[in-house]
């Protein structure tokens with residue numbers, strides 16, 4: 637797999653584990669769902685800020701496969717929020733050149749959620765400013781297992797990589813993950829983009845997701861630009 641050299645400092649593909657909605661709400665005496673609604677506003681802020689920071693692909697962890705275990709009321713509130721977001725943001729995404737796609741399982745989503753996803757994907761497909769990928773019912777381990785099950789004898793690591801990353805064999809590019817951000821103070825991957833994180837830079841902040849904005853994203857990208865990426869080589873080889 638080709639890895640970019642040290643001189644190439646742009647964080648082209650950034651992923652975010654958006655954590656802290658529940659605590660944000662609880663601290664204000666609000667129901668957790670109010671935290672998720674405020675979290676949707678933070679999503680709008682980072683989507684708006686990303687292209688100006690050189691980010692071409694932004695992958696957001698909206699709902700993990702393990703999140704189905706949350707109370708039913710919270711799960712359905714999240715699903716309603718996704719539908720509302722997708723419907724409400726489609727026109728703005730088209731105007732701003734943002735293409736939206738969803739990664740993860742779709743077979744367990746309600747028809748209304750699937751329909752909202754498909755409509756938003758179709759309407760925004762031509763966007764070239766930012767590729768916004770929302771991970772819904774996503775599991776990194778399940779994705780790797782599915783790719784392993786689909787692998788044919790003789791296929792090498794390049795093909796496997798494309799399968800895990802959900803890329804068509806004949807095209808369809810998602811750049812390698814450069815930077816993974818997690819808000820909310822925890823320092824773990826929580827089954828997100830496990831394969832893609834192999835050489836990603838990690839950036840953690842205590843800021844709760846609903847408080848996250850363009851300035852925080854800028855801080856993370858600046859920190860990323862100051863790091864040395866060597867991909868297992870020594871620095872002289874990497875530059």
Ligand code: FPP
Pocket residue numbers: 654655656657658659660672673675676679696697698699700703714717718721770820845
């Ligand atoms: C984790 O915080 C957050 C989630 C499980 C949901 C993420 C969803 C959003 C940010 C809503 C908007 C998203 C879109 C795409 C419109 P938590 O609830 O686990 O927080 P806690 O750790 O403080 O309890």
